[in-house]
Amino acid sequence: MPVSTRFNIASYFVDRHLIEGAGERTALIHDDTTTSYAELAALVNRAGNVLRDLGVRRGDRVLLILSDSVEFVACWYAAQKIGAVTAEAYTFLPAKDYAHFLSYTEADVVIVDTVALAAVREACELGRTPKHLLVLGCDDTELRAGKGANELSLSTALAHSSDQLDPAPTTVDDVAIWKFTTGSTGTPKACVHTAGTPLASYETYASSVLGIRQDDRVIAVPKLFFGYARDLVALYPFAVGAAGILFAERSTPELLFELIRRHRATILVNVPTMMSAMLTSPVITDADLSSLRLCTSAGEALPAELLRSWQRGVGVDVIDGVGSSEAYHIYLSQRPGEATPGDVGTPVPGYRARIVDDDGNEVPTGEVGVLEISGPTIAREYYRDREKSARTFRGDT
Numbered sequence: 085m086p087v088s089t090r091f092n093i094a095s096y097f098v099d100r101h102l103i104e105g106a107g108e109r110t111a112l113i114h115d116d117t118t119t120s121y122a123e124l125a126a127l128v129n130r131a132g133n134v135l136r137d138l139g140v141r142r143g144d145r146v147l148l149i150l151s152d153s154v155e156f157v158a159c160w161y162a163a164q165k166i167g168a169v170t171a172e173a174y175t176f177l178p179a180k181d182y183a184h185f186l187s188y189t190e191a192d193v194v195i196v197d198t199v200a201l202a203a204v205r206e207a208c209e210l211g212r213t214p215k216h217l218l219v220l221g222c223d224d225t226e227l228r229a230g231k232g233a234n235e236l237s238l239s240t241a242l243a244h245s246s247d248q249l250d251p252a253p254t255t256v257d258d259v260a261i262w263k264f265t266t267g268s269t270g271t272p273k274a275c276v277h278t279a280g281t282p283l284a285s286y287e288t289y290a291s292s293v294l295g296i297r298q299d300d301r302v303i304a305v306p307k308l309f310f311g312y313a314r315d316l317v318a319l320y321p322f323a324v325g326a327a328g329i330l331f332a333e334r335s336t337p338e339l340l341f342e343l344i345r346r347h348r349a350t351i352l353v354n355v356p357t358m359m360s361a362m363l364t365s366p367v368i369t370d371a372d373l374s375s376l377r378l379c380t381s382a383g384e385a386l387p388a389e390l391l392r393s394w395q396r397g398v399g400v401d402v403i404d405g406v407g408s409s410e411a412y413h414i415y416l417s418q419r420p421g422e423a424t425p426g427d428v429g430t431p432v433p434g435y436r437a438r439i440v441d442d443d444g445n446e447v448p449t450g451e452v453g454v455l456e457i458s459g460p461t462i463a464r465e466y467y468r469d470r471e472k473s474a475r476t477f478r479g480d481t
Contacts, residue, residue, distance in 0.1 A: 092251040093260060093279055094132075094165035097322040098125050099251070106325050107341050112154055112318070112329040113301065124161075127154065127242065129249035129432035130139045131162030134241045138193050138216050142167030142252050143259065147214075147234070149173045149182070151332040152308045155220050155238065157318045159195050161297045164260060164279075167252030167352065171262040171274065172309040175200040182207035184271050186214060188467075196220045198439070208233055214411070224310070256280030262467065263311045273472075275409040275463035282319055284460040285413045288356040288434040290320035293417050294351070294378065294403060301375075303329040303343060304353035312382055315413055316353045328458050337365035348375040355383045360390055363397050378420060382407055388425030395423070404428055408478065411435075412461035432444040437464060 098121060101107055107122030116275040119127075140146060146163040148170065150156040163170045170312040173185045175197065182204050186194065194214045196204050198221035205228070208214070209346035218238040219227060227235040254260065264272040268309075290296045302321050304313035308330075317328035329347050333339060334356060344352065359381065363367060378401045386404045394402055402423045405414035416437060418429035431437045438446050447453040465473040 089242065089255045089257070089277055090253060091256045091283070092165060092167075093282060094128055094161040095251045096283065097319060098128055098161055101125075101322075101325055107163075110327045111322065111327050112157060112328055112330055114154060116346075117161055118327075121322075124154070124158060126247040128161045128165060128246040129247045130160045130242045131155075132165045133245040133324055134218070134238075135159075135162055135168055137166065138218075138236075138247070140166060140168050140193050142254070143169060145169045145171055145189045145191040145262070147171050147173065147185060147189050147194045148309070149175055149185075149194065149196040149204060150220060150309075151199055151330060152174050153197075153220070154330065155242075155308075156308055157328075157330070159218075159238075160314070160318070164254075165249060165251050165404040167254045167258065167260075169259055169262060171264070172314075173264075174307070174309050177203065179203045179206035179210060183210040183212075187212040188271075188274070193218060194233070195220070236254045252347055254279050256283075259464070263412065263463070265287065265409050265466075273469055274293060274467040275412075276465050276467055277412055278463070281412050281461045282315065282325075284317065284434070286320050286323045289404050289405075289414045289432050289462065290323070291318070291403075292433045293414075294320075294380070294422060295420065296320055296324055296326060296351070298325045300324075300326040300350045300377075301347055302326065302330075302351040302353060303340070303347070303349040304356045305335045305340065306353070306383065307335075310383075311409065312351055312407065316351070316380065319409065337362040338367055340421075341365070341367060341371040342381055344376065345372040345400045350375055350377050352376055352379040354381050354402075356377050356381060356386045357384065359386075359394055359402075363390075363393055368397070373398060373400060378403055381407065382414060386428075391423060391425045405432075408457075410463050411457050412463065413461060415457050415459055432459070441470045 101121040110118045111121045112119040132301045192215040195218045217233045217235045222236040261277040262274035305315045306313040308314040381404045405417035407414035415435045436458040438456045440456045
């Protein structure tokens with residue numbers, strides 16, 4: 085849908101449902117309970133006020149190192165609502181990796197839970213120390229005082245914060261999201277995306293390809309720090325008033341079977357490694373997957389024989405796709421009902437794919453070249469890497 089230049093991610097994906105009278109619809113399903121859009125909006129506002137009180141301003145980075153939870157979702161949208169820039173890291177990294185993220189993001193506020201807290205504390209001693217650590221899962225007596233970053237209980241701060249908050253007057257062109265590369269050729273680099281990017285990605289992929297709808301309930305194998313999962317669980321569904329399913333535990337076939345059955349999930353956000361594990365699990369014969377209408381696959385190559393085995397053994401439509409941090413999300417995808425083993429599909433509506441040589445000329449069919457992608461969600465740059473940015477990005481390509 086067309087949007088004006090003025091655009092705030094939290095206002096569109098969360099607050100809009102209250103304005104439209106749909107605040108009581110379920111936004112998140114977790115721990116055998118639910119959080120409505122109205123409840124989520126209030127928590128987003130509380131978290132936004134906490135961040136503002138700690139000095140976070142428009143354009144500042146906020147680093148999230150959290151397990152999947154309602155607080156993760158609320159803090160992510162809170163940063164967006166006040167015009168800050170979100171960045172995320174996995175909760176099971178060594179201290180040296182967190183030291184890189186602390187230095188690279190220059191975030192003055194880092195939100196962390198008890199899973200990663202010890203490693204983040206160690207990382208603070210290895211390099212740059214943020215001004216504040218907002219800690220989820222600790223009470224005030226367990227926090228460090230007078231050493232390193234100022235540690236505060238996130239739960240306590242939220243409880244004492246107002247649930248009223250006006251959105252920052254952000255625009256579609258404001259920097260809003262950092263998506264990190266895998267770091268396969270060095271340390272992870274941030275692909276810098278604007279506020280308009282997630283809406284464009286929803287329209288081109290989630291709406292046009294997946295046909296996501298209001299009655300969907302989406303569950304993911306990867307965790308929310310990975311943009312592939314976060315967008316499909318806690319962003320795209322919110323565009324239509326659907327629900328995401330959250331769980332903090334490590335993904336296993338047995339847990340997934342149980343959660344799909346219990347919460348009647350309709351979309352499973354998957355990766356080929358887990359597809360294989362699910363197929364070989366001894367409990368698959370008793371698994372109730374009748375609520376699923378489709379399964380997405382991305383993050384790694386989907387072998388043709390694995391797709392055939394899934395089609396025979398599960399019978400749920402698989403939508404395989406190719407995406408990247410540089411292009412924000414999926415840009416090549418199969419279509420529902422048209423999954424073909426060994427075929428990654430065609431460009432998502434709004435994107436163009438070409439195989440080119442080193443000079444940018446399209447190569448003849450059958451020859452090897454570089455995949456060039458053009459579309460509405462291409463990153464602006466790699467943060468602090470002008471040389472690689474110049475080699476990689478050119479406008480919407």
